[in-house]
Amino acid sequence: MALKKKPVTGMKDITPAEMQIREYVMNQIRETYKSFGFSQIETPCVEHIENLTSKQGGDNEKLIFKILKRGEKLNLAAAQSESDLTDSGLRYDLTLPLSRYYANNAANLPSPFKALQMGSVWRADRPQKGRFRQFVQCDIDILGDATSLAEIELILATTTALGKICPDNAFTVRINDREILRGMALSCGFAEESLEQVFITLDKMDKIGLEGVKAELLENGCSQESVDRYAALLSSVGKDAQGVRRLGEALEGVMPRQVTENLAGIMDTVSQVAETSFGLEFDPTLVRGMSYYTGTIFEVSMEGFGGSVAGGGRYDRMIGKFTGLETPACGFSIGFERIVTILLDNGFQVPGSGAKKAYLFEKGLEPRALAQVIREAMEERKAGVQVLVAQMNKNKRFQKEQLAKDGYAEFKEFYKEGLKR
């Protein structure tokens, strides 16, 4: 019976040290989001294959772990293709199951519905360092609120949570609106049909810089004039709410003024009321990959850490496509695994993890004496101390060194001939 000792490809065993950090981060997120009136829900990890492959998941739909049909439903002889073999799969995100949950439970849910979800999702991505095929997502979503209160509360809640978890890491919220992205591009003369391609290039600004973006746009057949006009417009844009408003004036006639007014209003309110200190910047080149976003989009970057640690936006048309009932929606997702990685790499110590004591007793201690040792341990445990009771090994020094690595800072030794410290 040969056991396969390693976890399945691309997934990992989680050690006690990492678990402590994961639990700590989850609790901070949960407590913060609850204080903003979000209600935690959970959906099954397994989802109908029809829902998973309904074209809402973009490229993630190529990465689904599909589950084999069972019993009579599985007819291997008659199966023509993969789809004959499977009727469910592991969820690749929490947004799709949220849509289904909302459709299934709408009658019993408040409106707007403020949902918090924390759970594992699975994607059969190519394995690479730091990216796993099972990972935790932490999402908040507000369904049924078309006003910018949704964006404001999502940004406040997420920045409050991040500020609690990583108080020593400065971070910046970058914010944009899909309509602005579009309005700017159209005003510079990029063709309507080239916009998706243009956005894909703009999305690389972080990595390849303005010069790289310009070169790629030209390579893709955009006109020199459009590219130059775009670069000029970009350089003229201010990063604050005033900048957003001025951009609105510049785009008069191409885009309704309401779009920039709305975004500037969100920025005003967030900066007026936030209790956490963070940067808030309008970033007219922010794209966000998923095609389902319809309005505001945002992303959080953290000092000393490449890539974003949180992201989200408004997706007013997705829920309606599923439920048949138009439902405005806006969400923010914290990059849980990235944050855990940052904390692990920084040697983060979970605060308030109480004293850990190890009671070591000599082999052969008689039952009554052992009972006395355990009774003492029970009393300390009752008082909130973590107490390990273990038999003393022959190599006591090594045993204590090992325990010390595991956080046991205090030792008490018990011998047959009586108590010693």
Added chain:
Amino acid sequence: MALKKKPVTGMKDITPAEMQIREYVMNQIRETYKSFGFSQIETPCVEHIENLTSKQGGDNEKLIFKILKRGEKLNLAAAQSESDLTDSGLRYDLTLPLSRYYANNAANLPSPFKALQMGSVWRADRPQKGRFRQFVQCDIDILGDATSLAEIELILATTTALGKICPDNAFTVRINDREILRGMALSCGFAEESLEQVFITLDKMDKIGLEGVKAELLENGCSQESVDRYAALLSSVGKDAQGVRRLGEALEGVMPRQVTENLAGIMDTVSQVAETSFGLEFDPTLVRGMSYYTGTIFEVSMEGFGGSVAGGGRYDRMIGKFTGLETPACGFSIGFERIVTILLDNGFQVPGSGAKKAYLFEKGLEPRALAQVIREAMEERKAGVQVLVAQMNKNKRFQKEQLAKDGYAEFKEFYKEGLKR
């Protein structure tokens, strides 16, 4: 695009009310077990199919959700049987992945290793009320401790956790040893080869009573003499540690005295040191289904609730079969879903879930005034209050009734012409 609104067969969406209880119970269990020196770990939900089908899981191996191979590995045309289609599956319990984890990480783990696991498992059971195909298990296991300290600590930890979670429900720990089960049966003349069958019948004592058990044993071909001797022996057995010791005397020659001495010792120590009040009874008819148990077995039953709420035992030969290195092991599993069901049915209120306030503002409130409302909410949130900020609906009374159902006990209303309470 027809959305399937219901969860997949046999799995369920979890509402905010149930989530609160689930989180509360998990935290109580986690904190208690940590105080006993257990370290939390996690394994992937997906496990190698070879490990899942290695005959350690008994009937659970028939209930595996299998995952389809991906990419080139899946060759439908050449597939002869189900096993050609799959290389992994969802774990059906946490014990098997723990064995793999131990084998994979043994070099970095303390000895003995005290593991805590809380996670979902999946079994394609026939759907029935209150039983789901995805459910959470909470297990503690001690690997590498052959002494009865393992049993003692497991029983103390589990009863402490249960006492905290259900302080108003009396519960009883019933305890037995597989060797005693065997010794008693052999001493009454049941044939060695009939023992497994005899145990299956004894396991029904709770449901069909002694008369039912006797009838079934006879039906299955056991001799009247054996059945009568067994009934007589059973009626003579005391339920306390002294009873266990006297049984040891009665079984002299059939079973080493060490077996009963060990069990009586566990009972002595547990009852001497427990800080929680519960019944502790020797139950010579306790069987526990899984065939991997090798010694002590235990089960917890709770007043007013049929069936057990926790169970476990010693399984000294399982880990070795996987790792090639004999490793004594003992575990205790809390029936998490059962306990959540009890609490939900009893209308349990999570203690210390702080004040919930709803701020309702009139539609059309100007941005500055809204910012003031949110600022006030942020201050209360900072102080630990859960504050929902929402636009007032036309039917304000209905809105407040709905919010009250959701636990919002205090309301504050904000109007365009100024603040009202």
